[in-house]
Every structure is written in C-alpha cells, then in structure tokens.
Amino acid sequence: MLETIEVPRPEPRAGHVVVRLGATSVNPVDCKLRSGAVTFLGEPPFTLGFDLSGTVVDVGDGVTEFRSGDEVFGMVHSRTGTYSEYVLARAGSLAPRPANVDHHTAAALPTAALTARQALDLAKVVAGERVLIHAAAGGVGHLAVQLAVLRGARVICTARAANHEFLRDLGADEVIDYTATDFTTAVRDVDVVLDLVGGDYGSRSLRVLRPDGRYVTAQQSDAGEDPRVALVTGAPSPAQLAEIGELVGAGRVRVHIDQAIPLAQAGKAHELSESGRVRGKLVLTPW
Ligand SMILES: NC(=O)c1ccc[n+]([C@@H]2O[C@H](COP(=O)([O-])OP(=O)(O)OC[C@H]3O[C@@H](n4cnc5c(N)ncnc54)[C@H](OP(=O)(O)O)[C@@H]3O)[C@@H](O)[C@H]2O)c1
Incomplete structure (x- = not known):
C-alpha cells in the first residue's frame, strides 16, 4: 500500500548529503517492493524510490565532493528512498547534474x-x-x-x-x-x-x-x-553516471519520458508501470 505522510526533513549523516528533490522516477522494482513480491528493503513501512535529481541543501561531515546549492543526480539504495521532497543520499552515489540536462531527464537515468x-x-x-x-x-x-x-x-x-x-x-x-x-x-x-x-x-x-x-x-x-x-544488477556508479549525463547533454543519447506525474499520484504511476506498456520512463515530480 502507498501512503503519503509528513516526516521531519532528514539530518545529514556523515558521508551523506540532503537533496531537495527535483524529480525521481519509477522503476518496476518499486512496484515489486510495494506489493511485497520482493523484500530486500525489509519490512514496511519504508520510502520507495532509487533515482533522484535535485539540489544539495545540507552536507554531512566528511563530504568533500558537494556543497549546498550543487545540482546532482544519482541512485540511492536505502529504506529512506527518493519518493520524498528531501532525500538523504550517500555523497559517493551521486554525480553532478549537467547544466543542460533537466531534472526530469536526469531522474530518469540512474537505475535504467x-x-x-x-x-x-x-x-x-x-x-x-x-x-x-x-x-x-x-x-x-x-x-x-x-x-x-x-x-x-x-x-x-x-x-x-x-x-x-x-x-x-x-x-x-x-x-x-x-x-x-x-x-x-x-x-x-x-x-x-x-x-x-x-x-x-x-x-x-x-x-x-x-x-x-x-x-x-x-x-x-x-x-x-x-x-x-x-x-546484471544495476549498481551506483557516479563515474559511469557522469559519462552518461555527458552523452545525454551532448544529444548523443535521448531519454524518452512517457509521462511526468506528481508524487502525490504515485499510485497511478505504479498502475501504469505494472501495465508493462510504458515507453521509456515514468517520472515523478514533487510539486
Ligand atoms: N537487475 C537489475 O538491476 C534491474 C535493473 C533495472 C530493471 N530491471 C528489470 O528489468 C526489467 C525491465 O525494466 P524497465 O525499467 O526497462 O521496465 P519497463 O520500462 O517497465 O519496461 C516496459 C517495456 O517492456 C516492454 N515489454 C513488456 N513485455 C515485453 C515482451 N514480452 N517482449 C518485449 N518487450 C516487452 C514494453 O514494450 P512493448 O509495449 O513494446 O511490449 C514496455 O515498453 C524489469 O523486470 C525490471 O524489474 C532489473
């Protein structure tokens, strides 16, 4: 079951940053975690979502790669996922978002x-x-x-x-x-x-x-x-993500966004994903 709840904004842990979400995207595994078909995040409740594009707003101890205000995208594997306005992310799982790649496009990329x-x-x-x-x-x-x-x-x-x-x-x-x-x-x-x-x-x-x-x-x-x-098991790699971001920014790889849907309607997005008919990616937006 999907439920929208209010939680405090995450505090930045050592080695982590807090990112204000620009967009996230739906992967079929999100639906499998929601339905219980896969259980690697443990018992619910947890926050779904692995992909994010957004802006760093807080930096934890020991983070040297990013500062507040940096635009980033990447893959977050945790129970505090990316279907959230503010996301706690390991700094080492993120790459700088190229200036000419928008949030929707960047959020569609990491896992896929x-x-x-x-x-x-x-x-x-x-x-x-x-x-x-x-x-x-x-x-x-x-x-x-x-x-x-x-x-x-x-x-x-x-x-x-x-x-x-x-x-x-x-x-x-x-x-x-x-x-x-x-x-x-x-x-x-x-x-x-x-x-x-x-x-x-x-x-x-x-x-x-x-x-x-x-x-x-x-x-x-x-x-x-x-x-x-x-x-194959898709794993975070900021270096590979940066390369892919460059290819997208240069127009050499195109990202097709089937639909962008507000996070509040994540249930509708899951229904679409489970239809098995999505072309390219479904993106979720925080506003
Ligand atoms: N192991 C990993 O790390 C990893 C990572 C990412 C994804 N995955 C898995 O890989 C699969 C694909 O992921 P995805 O994100 O690309 O899914 P997706 O975007 O939901 O895939 C939807 C597409 O599947 C096509 N499709 C459905 N049934 C088909 C069939 N029998 N033959 C050919 N095409 C078919 C549909 O095209 P048509 O409309 O043309 O049929 C549709 O465009 C999922 O099962 C996902 O869980 C695994």
Missing part, C-alpha cells in the same frame, strides 16, 4: 541507464556484434539500444509494432513484433542477448545465441546453468 551500461559491459559488447534486446522500448531497453549503437553494435529489438518507429529512430537495425512473431524463428546466431523480460525468454534466447555468445539478463529467467549466462 546504469543497468543498461553495466549489462553491455558484462556482455563485453564490441563494434560489429549483433545484439538482441528484449523489452527494448522500456526504461532500460531504450537506453541500452542507444548505448549499444554507440559501441558500433547492430541492434535487434523485440517490441510491439507501436514501438517500432520509436526504436528505429533510436538506431535499432531490426525490430521484431513479439506479439505476431516468435523471435526464435526471426533471428539466429546473435552475439549477445540482453533480456529485460525473463521467464522463458531465457531458454528461448539461448536457442538464438551463437555457441560463444553471451546472454545477460536483468530478470530471473529459465536460462539455467549455461556458462554463457550472466545476471
């Missing part, structure tokens, strides 16, 4: 872009390789498509027909409508699969992978013990 980037790193994607991306139109997927294209990969996507033009605009070479065509009949011998769906997409993906290919999944799947299989 870091997961996309770290998945491509894990798969060691290099120029010329064919990369199949499942759920390419979503938050992680649409960024993974662009980051893979920047590495010189040829990108094949699974998505509904309504998202094909969107994905081709982002640089996808081929798009498979998974509602009409079984991808295992449409593609073969790919170098890398990035699976953002999971379940039986695991074993099916292994069937279209080269013998020396790599399958990286962000979701539990039935791919089993195959040595080509790896699970």
